[in-house]
Amino acid sequence: MMPLTLAALLLLPTPFSVSFAQETPSTELDLSKEALLSAEEVTYFNTEQRVEATGNVEIVQGERILKADKVIYNITADTVRAEGNVVLMDxxxxxLFADNMELENELKTGAIRNFKLLFTDNSRLAAHDAVREDENRTVMTKAVFTSCEPCREDPNRAPIWQIKSEKVVHDRTEKTITYRNAFLEFFGVPIMYTPYFSHPDPTVDRESGFLAPTVFDSSTLGYGIKIPYYYVISDDKDITITPTFTTKEGVQMAAEYRQAVESGDFQVDGSLTYVEEVDNNNIETGEEAFQGHIRGDGQFRIDDGWVWGFDVFRTTNDTYLEKYDISDLDTLTSTLYLQGQRGRNFSLLSAYSFQGLTEDDVSGETPIVPAWWNYSFVGEPNSFGGRFSADADVLAIYRTDGQDTDRFSLEGGYHVPYTTSNGQVITFDTSLRGDLYYAHDILANPDDPSSATDQNDFYGRLVPSASVEWRYPFVRQAGSIRQMVEPIVEAVWSDVVGDKDTPNEDSLSFEFDDTNLFGSNRYAGLDEVETGARVNYGINMGVYGASGGYTTLLFGQSYNFSDNTGFANGTGLEDQFSDYVARLEIRPADYLQFVNRVRLDHDSLYLARNEVTMKLGTFDHWFNLGYVYLRDDPNGLTQDKREEVFIEGKTKVADFWSVYGSYRRNLxxxxxxIDGTLGFEYLDECFGFALEAKRSFTRDRDVEPETRVSVKFRLLPFN
Structure with missing residues (x-):
């Protein structure tokens, strides 16, 4: 083999593109660059102005490599010809593999015979021949495309699917690849014919076209099919339009619009249908009406410290989202916000609107929050390590039928942490908050939102608070295991000076658990205040492995020095000695996480609350378990016992085959x-198929228990 360097000799031919999903090899001869040629023999014919290289010819220019049995460069005719076992790597x-290829006319036109193209994603395109008519148009005949890998046992066996076409045209100006008289074959059997088919060329990141359809059978909607169409509007925006055709409810039109702007991005989706109205018993009323939804979110940067955004979700009917399998939420929340952070200052101005979808929701009593401003400042630590903080809160709540409330709160605090020489951690916190309320149409009965009167009034109060927390962590190293035991004791005092019966808007729900065992106020929000002196105590233990695995346990209780704690029955804090709360978390490795959170009755040690979550498995095999038990649910509509279990999982039963499912049950x-799902999925490098059955066992007014079976196909890389 004789290597030599030749200026502008036997470089790769002109650009040529035949790809479906990847950029095709650039075969352009650059006469201004050098190439490294190695061959068993190189002959220069001076009279004919021709150079021939034979025997294991290899030409390297940068990252581009051409191999062939023989390469001929005719200087006079300006042609390059590669013959025998041609391999081109870009x-x-x-x-690219070919028997031979030849380019001429300043390498702008030419032909390649019997070639195969292997893309980086393992897609394959083969053709009997290809003719480059000009620098922007290439025509291939008897072409076959597939993204399926050849069968290992029988490489000559037909792939799962392939597209055969008499003629394929690549237009570099339009950036399209077009098929004429094309057949879609499965396992070598033609199942669909189209006289015309087109897709984007490799230079296009996004292109308009149909996505995979979904066929389903629903006991509520009847037989149906979803046919999504993806449309590229421009480089920064696109839209997906999805008509859904059903035999019982007619046509539903849905769309999702996405756009990126210089300062951020947003997306909005919605749907609309025109159907026969029914009452709560699912009996037709004889009238027709439009039903639909709108949902969207976005965030936009104003400068380095400020952003604004929105999140909207609304529907025309309470049961519409459930009927069309869009969402199972009971309450829809829409918000608009402006958020800023500069150093240690944080500000958030927001507005909220809610839509309740349960049968007991009354729209006039649902609050609207036209303005809610939160401000927080944390000062620099002083020489003692202490720091000051300041918080402000301004809230306005409006209802079309019920009490309206305006609230202004201002709080100042001081925080001092201290660590002794032997490792004890002592933290001192004190704060003073002032609240001013103005209530309009005051409720005669605070527990009855419909008992609004024509009375208005101001309320004012001061909320002083102080707490001291002591922690003493003991740590022991045993080989690669680190053990930790940390007793915790916290003394807290707080009170209300002024009006006691202020409006309660943001502290309506309450739950005592491990997350609020320690703290000066266990209520959510500001309206309700935990008063009096109490002591919170517990122990935090953990075992930590060198590889990242760990097991932790938190156990504790609270004691109130007053007989009247102010908490309702069933909360776990109604007595001086609270219920016991605990959290056990076990995570020995990434494939297993177990969390058990409990609340035990302080007298009988009966379970008042038990919540279990477990995640087990890998990407191919996983299982999730959720269980919740509440002896009394103080936040529920009936305050009755609640017990529910939820399981879901997926397992790979064979190469490319998976089974998945979920089930939820009231105990x-x-x-x-309540509901269940069972599905079978096949997915390989070129083809996907999913069969899914879903069953809802509950009824919500006009939405009766439903069974839905759906089928979806995917041809990769089409969708």
Whole structure:
């Protein structure tokens, strides 16, 4: 083999693109660059102005490599010809195989015979021949494309699917690849014919076209099919339009619009249908009406410290989202916000609107929050390590039928941490908050939102608070295991000076658990205040492995020095000695996480609350378990016992085959199923198929228990 360097000799031919999903090898001869040629023999014919290289010819220019049995460069005719076992590798990783190829006319036109193209994603395109008519148009005949890998046992066996076409045209100006008289074959059997088919060329990141359809059978909607169409509007925006055709409810039109702007991005989706109205018993009323939804979110940067955004979700009917399998939320929340942070200052101005979807929701009593401003400042630590803080809160709540409330709160605090020489951690916190309320149409009965009167009044109060927390962590190293035991004791005092019966808007729900065992106020929000002196105490233990695995346990209780704690029955804090709360978390490795959170009755040690979550498995095999038990649910509509279990999982049963499912069941009063899903999925490098069955066992007004079976196909890389 004789290597030599030749200026502008036997470089790769002109650009040529035949790809479906990847950039095709650039075969351009650059006469201004040098190439490294190695061959068993190189002959220069001076009279004919021709150079021939034979025997294991290899030409390297940068990251581009051409191999062939023989390469001929005719200087006079300006042609380059590669013959025998031609292999061309380009910088992108694509590889072209051919019997021979020849280019002429300043390398702008020419032909390649019997070639195969292997893309970096293992897609394959083969053709009997290809003719480059000009620098922007290439025509291939008898072409076949597939993204399926050849069968290992029988490489000559037909792939799962392939596209055969008499003629394929690549237009570099329009950036399209077009098929004429194309057949889609499965396992070598033609199943669909189209006289015309087109897709984007490799230089296009996004292109308009149909996405994979979904066919389903629903006991509520009947037989149906979803046919999404993806449309590229411009480089920064696109839209997906999805008509859904059903035999019982007609046509539903849905769309999702996405756009990126210089300062951020947003997306909005919605749907609309025109159907026969029904009452709560699912009996037709004889009238027709439009039903639909709108949902969207976005965030935009104003400068380095400020952003604004929105999150909107609304529907025309309470049961519409459930009927069309869009969402299972009971309350829809829409918000608009302006958020800023500069150093140690944080500010958030927001507005909220809510839509309740349960049968008991009354729209006039649902609050609207036109303005809610939160401000927080944390000062620099002083020489003692202490720091000051300041917080402000301004809230306005409006209802079309019920009490309206305006609130202004201002709080100042001081925080001092201290660590002794032997490792004890002592933290001192004190704060003073002032609240001013103005209530309009005051409720005669605070527990009855419909008992609004025509009375208005101001309320004012001061909320002083002080706490001291002591922690003493003991740590022990045993080989690669680190053990930790940390007793915790916290003394807290707080009170209300002024009006005691202020409006309560943001502290309506309450739950005592491990997350609020320690703290000066266990209520959510500002309206309700935990008063009096109390002591919170517990122990935090943990075992930590060198590889990242760990097991932790927190156990504790609270004691109130007053007989009247101010908490309702069932909360776990109604007595001087509170219920016991605990959290056990076990995570020995990434494939297993177990969390058990409990609340035990302080007298009988019966379970008042038990919540279990477990995640087990890998990407191919995983299982999740969720269980919750509440002896009394003080936040529920009936305050009755609640017990529910939820399981879901997925397992790979064979190469490319998976089974997945989920199930949720109510365990109270003998129990009843809520919903379940079972699906089978096949997915390889070129083809996907999913069969899914979903069952809802509950009824919500006009939405009766439903069974839905759906089928979805995917041809990769089409969708």
């Amino acid at each position: 910088p992108t990783g694509n590889v 109270v009063d003998g129990g009843n199923s």
